[in-house]
Amino acid sequence: MKVTVVQIGARHHYAIPRMLESMQMLAALHTDAVAVKGMGRVLPLLPGLRGQPPVAKLAARIPKGVPNAKIRQTDALLRRRLRGMLRLGPMPEGYLEDDHLFDRIAASWGFAGADTLYAMQKHGTKLLAAARAAGVRTVVDIFINPQAHRIVQAERERFPDIETLDADPAMLDFEDERTLREIEHADLLLCPGMNVVEGLASYPEAAGKAFAVVPYGSGVSFAGRRNKPVSRRILFAGTADLRKGIHYLGQAAKRLAGKGYEFRVAGGASEKVRSHPMMSDLNFLGRVPRAEMSKEFLNADLFVLPTLAEGCASVVHEAVMAGCPVITTRASGTLVENGRGGLIVPERDPQALAEAIEAIVDDRDYRNRLAASCAGLAEELSEERWGQRLVAALADRNPSKIQPQMGLELIAK
Numbered sequence: 001m002k003v004t005v006v007q008i009g010a011r012h013h014y015a016i017p018r019m020l021e022s023m024q025m026l027a028a029l030h031t032d033a034v035a036v037k038g039m040g041r042v043l044p045l046l047p048g049l050r051g052q053p054p055v056a057k058l059a060a061r062i063p064k065g066v067p068n069a070k071i072r073q074t075d076a077l078l079r080r081r082l083r084g085m086l087r088l089g090p091m092p093e094g095y096l097e098d099d100h101l102f103d104r105i106a107a108s109w110g111f112a113g114a115d116t117l118y119a120m121q122k123h124g125t126k127l128l129a130a131a132r133a134a135g136v137r138t139v140v141d142i143f144i145n146p147q148a149h150r151i152v153q154a155e156r157e158r159f160p161d162i163e164t165l166d167a168d169p170a171m172l173d174f175e176d177e178r179t180l181r182e183i184e185h186a187d188l189l190l191c192p193g194m195n196v197v198e199g200l201a202s203y204p205e206a207a208g209k210a211f212a213v214v215p216y217g218s219g220v221s222f223a224g225r226r227n228k229p230v231s232r233r234i235l236f237a238g239t240a241d242l243r244k245g246i247h248y249l250g251q252a253a254k255r256l257a258g259k260g261y262e263f264r265v266a267g268g269a270s271e272k273v274r275s276h277p278m279m280s281d282l283n284f285l286g287r288v289p290r291a292e293m294s295k296e297f298l299n300a301d302l303f304v305l306p307t308l309a310e311g312c313a314s315v316v317h318e319a320v321m322a323g324c325p326v327i328t329t330r331a332s333g334t335l336v337e338n339g340r341g342g343l344i345v346p347e348r349d350p351q352a353l354a355e356a357i358e359a360i361v362d363d364r365d366y367r368n369r370l371a372a373s374c375a376g377l378a379e380e381l382s383e384e385r386w387g388q389r390l391v392a393a394l395a396d397r398n399p400s401k402i403q404p405q406m407g408l409e410l411i412a413k
Contacts, residue, residue, distance in 0.1 A: 001394060002027040004114035004136075006106050008077070008098065008123055010061045011143070012314075013219050016118065018065035019387035028112035029071050032102055033078040034061045036068055040075075054081050070112075074105045099124050111136050116394065118190075121146075122178060128185035139394065140186040145199035145331070146179040148243065148309035155242040155308060162276055163242050180205055188399060192216045192312035193333030194406075201406035209402050212393035215335050217386030218317040218378075227298050227323035227371060232261045232361055235300035235324075237293065237315045240269035240284065245306030245329070251350035252306075253281035256357065266296055297322035301361055307332050308347050321378050325370035327356050341377045342370055 004027045005017040020026040034040050035058055043049050044059035058078065063071060077098045084090055103124025111117060117131040121142045131138050145151070149172055156163045166172060183189070183203060189211040191197050197213065200206045234253075240246040246265070253263045263281060266288040274284050288296060297303070303319035305328045312333040319326050320335075326342030328334060336342045343360065345352045360367045379385065393399070 001025055001116055002112075002114045003116045003118050003139075003394070004028045004030060004111045005118045006030040006123060006127060007120045008032050008102055010063075011120060012216065014063040014066060015217070015219050015383060015386070016141070016390070017063065017070075019383055019390060020118075021066055021070070023387065023391060025391070026066070026070060027114035029063060029066050030106045030109055031063075031071065031073050032098075033058055033075050034063060034071060034073050035059050036062060037071060037073050038075045039078060040073075052085060054078065054085060072109050072112075074102070076101055076105060103127055110134075121182060125178075125181040125185055128182070132185060137187050138185055139188045139190055140182050141190045142182070142196050142200065142311065143192065144311040145196050145309045145333075146175075147199040147202055149175045151309045152243045159242060159247060162247055162272060162278070163270075176203075179203065183209060188212060188394075189402070190214055190393060195309075195331055195333045196311055197402065198406055201402050201404060204404065206402045207404050210399040211402050212396060212399050214389045214393045215333075215380075215386075216312040216314065216317070217381040217383055218314060218321050219383055220318045220321050222294060222298065222322050225294075225298055225322075227300070229301040229324070229367075229371075230262075230299050231301055232259075233299060233301045234261055234263045234357060234361075235266065235296055235303050235319075236264070236282075236305060237266045237288075237296070237303070237318075238305065238313075239267050240265050240273050243307065243309050245308055245347070246273060246282075247276075247278055248306045248348060248350045248353060249304060250276070250279040250282055252354040252357065254278070255350065255354040257281055259358075261357070261361075264296065264300075266293060294322075297324055300324050301367070302327060302357060303342075304328070304353070304357065305332055306345070306347070306350075306353055317381050320374045321381060323371050323374045323378075325360060325367060325374065327353065327360070335377055335380060339370070340373050 003020050003025050017026050017029040040058050043055050049055045103126045107126040107130045116137045118139045128138050156165045183206050191211055191213050192215055236249055238244050265282050266285045268287055269284050297319055303324050303326045305316055307329055308331050310333045316326050316328050316332050316334040320341050326336050329347045330344055331347055338344050343356050345356050
C-alpha cells in the first residue's frame, strides 16, 4: 500500500505522514506552507516578520521524519494571510476560503503513484472526487464530531450571554453539506473514537459506510519528567469556550469555593467568558507558551476537560503523558476510562464534575493510583502503537459498517 496524505497545517505535528514513512508506506505529503520549503525557508529569517504570529507558526512547521522530496506544498494560503497582515489586501475571514483554495491546488497535483489517499476532514471535496476518478482509494480522517456545530449552537441557545448565536444559520446547513459530501466520497471513514462514529451515524446517508476507530496517540514528550502535583491545583487547557465546557468548570468551581482549590485555565478566552460571573472562581492564564505549558501539566494535581464535542482531545492525552490524572467526558473521545488515567463524568453536569474533583483530590491514595495508571495508558499513546493501529485499519478489507442506531444516543442528547 502506498498512501498520499493531504493536510492543511501541522496537524498532529505531521505524525500521520511520519508514521507511514517509517513503515515505507508514504508516497507523498500534500500540504500548505512548511518551514523546510518555499517561503518557509526565508520568512522566519527576516527581522521584520520573525515575531509575527503567522511567521512564528510557520517556523515550527517542520515535518520531521518526512523526506523533503516527498513534500508537495503551496504558499498560497500564507500569502493571503501576509497580504492581510501587511494591509496589502483584505484579511482572510475564517477558514472556508483557505479550504477551497487548498482543495483546488491539491486536486491538481495528482497522487504521486499512491493507491490510497488519506485526507483530513473539512479540506474539500475536489480532491476526493479527483481521487475516485483516478481509481485511488479514499480515506477521510474525521477529526472532530461532525455534529459539533449543532452541539455548540444548542449550547449557545442555552447560554446566549456567554457566546453569541451564529449570525448566519445557513452556515450550520453548510457544515452538514460538507460532511455529507465527505461521507459520499469516502471509501473509509477513519474516526478517533465512537463519539465521532455516533456523529456520523446521525446522518442517514452514512448508513452502510465503512468506518474504523483509530484512537490518536500523542507525540508529546516530557523527557522523563513526571508529574509532581501542587495540591488542589486544577488545570484546564485549550480554548475556554462553550464547546470545551468552560462554563461547567466555572459552575463546579463555585460549588468548591472556599475549599482551597486553584482553577487554572491555560488558553485563549474571550472577554465575555473571562468577565462572566459564572467564571469568577477561575484563574485565566491566557495563551501559555509550549515550554511553560509543560510545567503546568507537571505541576497540576488534576487535569479537567468537561468538553461537549471533540474528535480526540489531545490535551487530555498530554496530561496522561505527564502522569497527571484526568477528569473528562465521553465526548472527549480519548482513551481515558474510569480508573484508567482518570474518571469520565457526564457532559453538562457541574455537580458530578465537582464531586469527581473532590473524590480524587481529597483521597490521596486514590489520586496516586490514578496517576500511576497513566503510565500504562501512555504506552498505548506512543507513535509506534498509534501507527500500528492506523496501518491495521488501512489494511482491513472487511471494515465495520455504520448502522443508523449508532447515532441514536447522540440525537437523544
